[in-house]
Amino acid sequence: MRATVIHGAFDVRLEDRPDPKIDGPGDAVVKVVASCICGSDLWPYRGENPVKQPRPIGHEFVGIVEEIGSEVRTVKPGDFVVAPFVVSDGTCPHCQAGFQTACQNRVGYGSDKADGGQGEYVKLPYADGTLVATPEVPDDSLVPSLLALSDVMGTGWHAARSARVKAGDTVVVVGDGAVGLCGVLAASRMGAERVVALSRHEPRQKLAKEFGATDILSERGDAARDAVLELTKGVGADAVLECVGTKQSMTTAFDVARAGATVGFVGVPHGVEVPIGTMFGRNVGLNGGAAPCRAYLPDLMADVLAGEIDPGKVFDAQIPLAEVADGYTAMHERRAIKVLLRP
Template sequence: MRSAVYRGPGDVRVEEVDRPQREASTDAIVRVTHTAICGSDLWFYRGQADRDVGSRVGHEPMGIVEEVGDGVRRVEPGDRVFAPFVISCGECEFCRRGLHTSCVDGESWSDHGGAQSEYVRVPHADGTLVRVPDRYADDEDALESVLPLTDVMGTGHHAAVSAGVDAAEECVVVGDGAVGLCAVLAARRLGAKQIVAVGHHEDRLSLAEDFGATETVLDTEDVDAAARVADLTGGGADHVMECVGAAGAMELAVDVCRPGGTVGYVGVPHGTDAEGLPVFDLFSDNITLAGGVAPVRAYAEDLLGDVLGGTLDPSPIFTKTVDLDDIAAGYRAMDEREALKVLVRP
């Protein structure tokens, strides 16, 4: 089969590799029909994060079940399914608590063929896979709206939940990548009355407005973004979502959070450590820091219901589509900020 393989910074290639095989009764094999390139993939692509040369990449699979083991009960061959970015059993104490990303048997897609591939092996198929109802199995518009539930929509929702966003509340979203934009959608879904989106790109902030942001702040060298947010919110917000992971984004999130408020953080940490975290500001203003890697599987069914019901549509985050054979062009487009998020069709 064909699979995207990391060969070094700036070098992702499609290569022929062995098709995955079932190894346990709880496994399924899924033929991937849709996947995507994630902003977090750019860290290794740019050489800013460690990655084994020769490893397969991708973690956002959607497709058709081809085979199941004897122990699989919830899906069967022919079912349309999608899967979160972390494999989880669905049965351990952490999965039962909704912390699927801390599953005691959790695994990475890179260990099972990579999601930017023609096929993936799915361990713990019953705990990992989410079935799409048959009536939508071939509805391309619906499927493109569902695909972000594998990662960025669930992650944006986790930011909003962690920040405590509720109806008639004011909130701020720091970051205008796919996760930040999905956090705007999540805040609107939860009923926030004011959503201020902060980012570095006018076109993305325009999409944030389409998604429900009531105000936007273009963060440039000439703009004091914290002061601008304070002006718009009357001194800051009780609920702030940090959706970047960089030290500067975390500092801004804490700056615009009101005393006693909460910062929900979901950006993959990069350049942020104990010394860079504004711990004294958190301490002095009694600001709660909540969040972390998003347990996307915990939110999947609720979000899927809204997507299929027509009240939630994150598909506009896909601004470029490529075939698997052209995935290198997709990585370049995201690296050069020519695309917000790339949909890949194996």
């Protein structure tokens, strides 16, 4: 099969790899229908996380189950499945508590136990604990929104849930990438009365509005803080979604939070300093992390199939898998919000 391998900074290649096969009783092999490139894939792509040796990449995909191990019970060949971005056993105490990203037997894609997602096929263990099947094979038009449940929509949902968004809230979303935009959608679905998106890119502003943003602020840093305080009569936001992971984005998130608010964070932290004094003085909480998309998948899948949400709109480019390298370039240069790959 063909699969994407990252060799180093700015060097991803589609290569021939061994066809995957069932090794264990809990395994599944999935024929990929669509996969995509994640903002977090750009960290190694940009050289900010070093690539020690070439490895398969990609952790978001949907597809058709091709083959299963002898003990797999919840999916069968022919099923259309969504794969969350982490493989989890589904049975350990952390999985049972709904935090599958902390699974005691967690497996990452592109490792010796599971193929990378940006390829033609993916073999993975713990199929029952990981994959979620649709009731029937969905119309192709729904593929982008189902694919978004692999990561970005579940992650945006986790940001809003971690920030404890509730009906009537004023919510600020820091970050206008695919996750931030899904955070806008999530906050809106949770009944937030006002959803303020920080964005200075016109196409992203437009999508934020489609997803339910009531206000768009193009300011950054101190100016963004001042603008939010002006919007909220000096009080600040009831909940803040931090969807970037940089020092500046975290600072802004705390700056705009009102006393007693929670910052829900889902951006992988890079150089972040937590302002513990502000947290103490104003009782602003910090909560979040690697999103347990598996926990949210059943409900969000039902919402997508019912036409209630359409997170697939974050994909503003669809290209053949053969052009995966161009997809990375487009996302790196911010010409695309998120790139969908078709094998």
